[in-house]
Each structure stands twice: as structure tokens, then as C-alpha cells.
Amino acid sequence: xxxxxxxxxxxxxxxxxxxxxxxxxxxxxxxxxxxxxxxxxxxxxxxxxxxxxxxxxxxxxxxxxxxxxxxxxxxxxxxxxxxxxxxxxxxxxxxxxxxxxxxxxxxxxxxxxxxxxxxxxxxxxxxxxxxxxxxxxxxxxxxxxxxxxxxxxxxxxxxxxxxxxxxxxxxxxxxxxxxxxxxxxxxxxxxxxxxxxxxxxxxxxxxxxxxxxxxxxxxxxxxxxxxxxxxxxxxxxxxxxxxxxxxxxxxxxxxxxxxxxxxxxxxxxxxxxxxxxxxxxxxxxxxxxxxxxxxxxxxxxxxxxxxxxxxxxxxxxxxxxxxxxxxxxxxxxxxxxxxxxxxxxxxxxxxxxxxxxxxxxxxxxxxxxxxxxxxxxxxxxxxxxxxxxxxxxxxxxxxxxxxxxxxxxxxxxxxxxxxxxxxxxx
Ligand code: SAH
Ligand code: SF4
Ligand code: F3S
Numbered sequence: 001x002x003x004x005x006x007x008x009x010x011x012x013x014x015x016x017x018x019x020x021x022x023x024x025x026x027x028x029x030x031x032x033x034x035x036x037x038x039x040x041x042x043x044x045x046x047x048x049x050x051x052x053x054x055x056x057x058x059x060x061x062x063x064x065x066x067x068x069x070x071x072x073x074x075x076x077x078x079x080x081x082x083x084x085x086x087x088x089x090x091x092x093x094x095x096x097x098x099x100x101x102x103x104x105x106x107x108x109x110x111x112x113x114x115x116x117x118x119x120x121x122x123x124x125x126x127x128x129x130x131x132x133x134x135x136x137x138x139x140x141x142x143x144x145x146x147x148x149x150x151x152x153x154x155x156x157x158x159x160x161x162x163x164x165x166x167x168x169x170x171x172x173x174x175x176x177x178x179x180x181x182x183x184x185x186x187x188x189x190x191x192x193x194x195x196x197x198x199x200x201x202x203x204x205x206x207x208x209x210x211x212x213x214x215x216x217x218x219x220x221x222x223x224x225x226x227x228x229x230x231x232x233x234x235x236x237x238x239x240x241x242x243x244x245x246x247x248x249x250x251x252x253x254x255x256x257x258x259x260x261x262x263x264x265x266x267x268x269x270x271x272x273x274x275x276x277x278x279x280x281x282x283x284x285x286x287x288x289x290x291x292x293x294x295x296x297x298x299x300x301x302x303x304x305x306x307x308x309x310x311x312x313x314x315x316x317x318x319x320x321x322x323x324x325x326x327x328x329x330x331x332x333x334x335x336x337x338x339x340x341x342x343x344x345x346x347x348x349x350x351x352x353x354x355x356x357x358x359x360x361x362x363x364x365x366x367x368x369x370x371x372x373x374x375x376x377x378x379x380x381x382x383x384x385x386x387x388x389x390x391x392x393x394x395x396x397x398x399x400x401x402x403x404x405x406x407x408x409x410x411x412x413x414x415x416x417x418x419x420x421x422x423x424x425x426x
Contacts, residue, residue: 001029001030001031002028002029002030002031002040002041002118003030003031003032003033003038003039003040003041004022004025004030004031004032004033004039004040004041004042004043005032005033005034005035005036005038005039005041005042005043006018006021006022006032006042006043006045007036007042007043007044007045007060008045009044009045009046009047009053009056009057009060009080009082010045010046010047010049010053010080010081011047011049012144012191012193012230013146013149013164013193013194013195014045014046014047014080014081015144016144016145016146016193017045017079017080017104017107017146018043018045019144020107020110021043021045021077021079021110021114024110024111024114024115025041025043025114025118027120028114028118028120030118036067039074040071040073040074040075041074041075041076041077041117041118042064042067042074042075042076042077043077043078043079044057044060044061044064044076044077044078044079044080045079045080046078046079046080046081046082046083047080047081047082048081048082048084048085048086048159048163048334049081049158049159049160049332049334050329050330050332050334051332051333051334052332053082054082054085054086057080057082058082058094061076061078061091061095061098062095064076064095064097065095065097068097069097075099075100075117075118076095076097076098076099076100077098077099077100077101077102077110077113077114077117078091078095078098078100078101078102079101079102079103079104079107079110080103080104081103081104081159081160081163081164082163083101083102083103083104084103084104084105084106084163084164085103085159085162085163087101087103088101099117100113100114100116100117103163104163104164104165105150105163105164105165107149139189139381139387139404140186140381140404140405141186141187141188141189141379141380141381141404141405142187142188142189142191142381143179143182143183143187143189143190143191144191144193145175145178145179145182145190145191145192145193145218146170146175146193146194147169147170147175147192147193147194147197147200147214147229148167148168148169148170148193148194148195148196148197148199148200149164149165149167149168149170149194150164150165150166150167150168150195151164151166151167151195151196152166152167152196153195153196153233153235153271153273154271155260155270155271155272156269156270156271156340157270157300157303157331157332157333157334157340158334159334159335160195164195167194167195167196167199169194169200169201169202171202172202172209172213172214172217175192175214175218176217176218176221179218179221179224180221180222180223183221183222183223183224184222184223186405187223187224188223188224188225188226188379188405188407189224189225189226189227189228189252189379189387190218190221190224190226190227190228191227191228191229191230192214192215192218192227192228192229192230193229193230194229194230194231195231195233196231196232196233196235196236197211197229197230197231197232198211198229198232198233198236198237198241199211199233199235199236200214202214210238210240210241211236211238211240211241212238212240212241212243212244213240215227215229215241215244215248215251216244216248219248219250219251224250225250225379225405225407226250226251226252226379226389227250227251227252228252228254228391230256231256231257231258232255232256232257233258234257234259234272234273234274234278234279234282235273235274237282237285242285242286242288242289243289245286245289245290245293246289246290249389252389252390252391253290253292253293253294253388253389253390254293254294254295254296254389254390254391255286255293255294255295255296256295256296256297256298257279257282257283257286257295257296257297258297258298259279259297259298259299259317259321260272260298260299260300260303261299261300261303261306261310261313261314262276262310262313262314262315262316262317263276263306263309263310263311263313263314264276264313265305265310266303266305266306266310266313269303269304269305270300270303276313276317279317279321280317280320280321283295283321283322292389292390293390294324294325294367294390294391294392295321295322295323295324296323296324296325296326296327296391297321297323297325297326297327298326298327298328298329299314299326299327299328299329299356300328300329300330300331301314301328301329301330301331301349301352301353301356302330302331302342302343302344302348302349302352302353303331304331304339304340304341304342304343305343306331306343306344306352311352311355311356314356315355315356315359318356318359318360318363319359319363322363322367323360323363324363324364324367324368324390324391324392325360325364325418326356326360328353328356328357328360329353330349330350330353331344331349364418365415368392368415368418368419368420369415371388371392371412371415371420372412372413372414372415372420373411373412374411374412375409375410375411375412375425376388376389376392376394376409376410376411376412376420376422377389377407377408377409378394378396378407378408378409378410378422379405379406379407380400380402380403380404380405380406380407380408381404382404383399383400383401383402383403383404384396384398384399384400385419386408388420392419392420393418393419393420394410394412394419394420394421394422395416395419395420395421395422396410396421396422396423396424397413397421397422397423397424398424400424408424408425409424409425410422410423410424410425411423411425
């Protein structure tokens with residue numbers, strides 16, 4: 001049997017795409033291997049959200065030169081966001097051993113590219129969705145389901161809309177069929193994906209479906225015990241969402257809500273479309289709908305023009321919003337726009353990043369400690385650990401002997417690093 005190895009960089013949307021790509025291979029009788037050495041074909045699914053992500057993809061491609069030379073009949077496929085940005089000519093120019101380049105906007109053409117290299121004679125092999133994981137799936141009971149592709153917002157710093165194209169919402173039948181197939185194959189937690197996933201809306205002449213409707217319908221799929229979503233944008237929450245969030249316990253009590261900056265001046269320059277106060281108002285509404293909900297966020301430090309005073313507004317937002325966690329990034333210029341050139345030097349960027357990370361950590365510890373003594377529902381990912389609805393990892397004091405996917409109740413007895421400790425309640 002031929003084997004394909006898939007290397008995925010970037011966000012969950014890329015991971016979901018890698019899974020789709022694996023189906024093209026599996027339909028041609030390939031098996032997915034975790035070992036590059038064993039593989040006949042390799043796919044590098046690239047990211048370019050920051051320069052470093054692009055550099056990582058490029059050096060990964062470079063490292064494949066030797067692998068290809070060892071057996072020239074091997075095939076190299078470069079796909080995804082950096083492939084879209086750089087283009088086939090540039091990639092093949094620099095790496096002549098690359099066989100196929102397919103950019104993120106043309107995800108549907110990956111199958112044709114695979115076909116060019118490995119034509120199917122006769123029927124395709126049946127593809128089952130349960131031969132996962134393909135990429136860095138965080139658990140055997142978690143499945144990603146893409147609800148929308150692309151993004152139609154225009155955040156000044158962001159390359160995603162240009163490499164993924166405008167927002168397109170997938171038909172609800174497709175989304176729900178995928179969720180059902182994955183639940184049937186053992187997934188208990190579905191994560192709906194999209195760059196502004198809560199903007200989801202689907203209209204046909206007969207019916208209209210909102211994001212809240214989609215969440216409820218996904219929660220109702222047999223076998224599904226939890227629904228998560230990534231990433232919502234503060235602009236798109238409506239009353240319907242908060243109602244669904246309050247009323248449907250299967251919607252996870254967790255919202256990852258990127259803020260980017262705590263300063264109104266910087267938020268405006270970034271064209272985020274909300275103010276600090278409006279962001280905090282949404283966090284408040286989330287907690288009003290579900291008091292035990294956790295909110296996490298993303299920050300960018302060192303955006304052009306960010307003063308020490310602006311940065312302090314990001315620092316203070318950590319405590320004020322009570323986020324349980326934050327991914328913090330140094331600003332990376334993604335356009336040729338001179339106005340968007342970084343103004344801070346690397347040491348200053350690094351210094352701000354360190355200060356922000358320290359603040360986030362302090363706050364996270366406080367929030368974790370507040371969970372001690374509570375009884376939490378935990379979705380087991382192994383016999384020994386699982387996650388709460390608010391997305392905290394719980395390590396159990398002893399192996400429960402229960403299967404992954406079981407929902408248990410645990411008393412939280414302590415914390416360790418950034419996880420909770422818990423005791424099974426029989
Ligand atoms: N659609 C999501 C974010 C997708 S990109 C949203 O709008 O919330 C993921 C994260 O990468 C962003 O939240 C941002 O914090 C970071 N990011 C995006 N572009 C960046 C850049 N040019 N420099 C540094 N960080 C960036
Ligand atoms: Fe980028 Fe997110 Fe802004 Fe879209 S909403 S442009 S993906 S940061
Ligand atoms: Fe990267 Fe593309 Fe995701 S640029 S963050 S892989 S949408």
C-alpha cells in the first residue's frame with residue numbers, strides 16, 4: 001500500500017484541510033503515515049500568518065530535497081496559505097523537486113493535483129472518516145468541521161483574506177452530515193471552524209439559518225456531547241447566540257475571542273471594528289449567559305505606533321476581561337504598505353511580549369485556582385485526563401479505566417502547571 005505523510009502548519013482550519021486532503025489520497029488507496037521515511041508522497045500544508053510561519057514552511061520544504069533524491073519517484077505537494085501567497089512559480093523555482101503547488105484558495109483543486117500524479121483506474125477506494133488522526137488532533141474524541149472558509153474583514157495587519165479569499169459559508173446539510181459522520185466514527189466533541197465563524201449565515205429562498213441555529217443543530221447530532229467553535233469575532237454576536245449559549249448545555253462554556261489590543265487607538269488602526277469597552281461588554285454578556293464560562297484571547301504586541309501607554313492598555317485588559325488564557329504574538333508585517341512597517345525593534349517587541357505573557361500567566365493561575373472545589377463535567381480524552389466544558393484540562397488522580405469519550409463528573413482538587421487535578425465522582 002502506498003503511504004502519504006502530511007505536515008500541517010498554522011491554524012485548525014489548515015488541520016481540517018489536511019484531513020480533506022488525506023481523503024484524496026485515501027480514495028486512491030493510500031494510507032496516512034506518521035513517518036516521513038515510510039512515505040511515498042508528502043504534503044506540506046503551509047501557513048503565512050506571520051513571517052516566521054512562512055519561514056518555517058520554506059525550511060521544511062528545503063529539508064525534503066534529500067528525501068526526494070533518495071527515491072525520485074516520491075512526490076511532493078505544497079499546499080495552503082503560503083503556497084497561495086508565494087505561488088507555484090516561485091516555489092518551484094526555488095525548489096525544483098516540488099511536484100505540485102496548490103494555494104489555499106484552490107483547496108478543491110488538490111484532488112486534481114493528486115490525480116495528476118496518481119491517476120485512479122476504476123473505482124475509488126471507499127474513504128472512511130474514522131481513520132484519523134491525520135494531523136495534530138488534540139484528542140481521539142475531537143473532530144473539526146469547517147463551517148466557513150475565508151474572511152471578508154479587512155484587519156490591517158492580516159494576510160488571511162488575501163490568501164483564503166472572501167467569506168463563504170458551507171451549506172448546513174454538508175456541515176451537519178460531516179458532524180454526523182464524525183460522531184458515528186467516535187467523535188464526541190465537534191469544533192466548528194471559520195475565521196469569523198459566528199458570522200455564519202445561510203440563506204436559501206425557503207429558509208434562513210443563523211450561527212445559533214447551526215450550533216443547536218450540531219448539538220442535536222446523535223453522539224455529540226459538546227460543540228465548540230473557533231474563532232468568533234466580537235462584531236458578530238447577536239441575541240440569538242446568547243440565548244442558545246444560555247439554553248443549550250452542549251455548547252461548550254468556552255469562547256476564544258481574539259481582542260488583539262486593549263487600546264482604542266490601536267484597535268482603530270487595526271480596523272477591528274470595536275472598542276475596548278465594546279469588547280468587555282461582550283465578555284460580560286457571555287458570562288451573564290453562562291457564569292462559569294471561560295474566555296480566552298489573542299493579542300498582538302508592537303503594532304506600528306503602539307506606545308507604552310497603548311501597550312499598558314493591553315496589559316490591563318488581561319485582568320479586566322478575566323481571560324483564562326491568551327496567545328500573544330509579536331507584530332509581523334504582511335504587506336508592502338510602508339505605513340505598516342514595524343516601528344519597534346526586536347528587543348522592545350520581545351520585552352513587551354514577555355511582560356504580557358507574565359500577566360497572562362498570573363491571571364490564568366488565579367482563574368485555575370478558583371476552580372478548586374468545584375464539581376466539573378469532564379469529557380475523557382484518555383482514561384486519565386479530559387477537558388471541562390470551559391476547556392480546562394483535568395488530570396485525574398488515578399486512571400478511571402473508562403473509555404475516551406465518556407462524560408464523567410470530577411471534583412477539582414488542585415492545579416498543576418496549567419491544568420486542573422481532579423477526583424472521579426462515581
Ligand atoms: N480570524 C481570527 C484570527 C485569525 S489569525 C480573528 O480575527 O480573531 C490568528 C491570530 O494571529 C490573530 O488573532 C492574531 O492575533 C494573529 N495575527 C494575525 N496576523 C498577524 C500579524 N500580521 N502579526 C502578528 N500576529 C498576527
Ligand atoms: Fe484576519 Fe481574523 Fe481579521 Fe479576518 S477577522 S482579517 S482572519 S484577523
Ligand atoms: Fe495560517 Fe492560513 Fe490559518 S495563514 S493561521 S494557516 S488561515
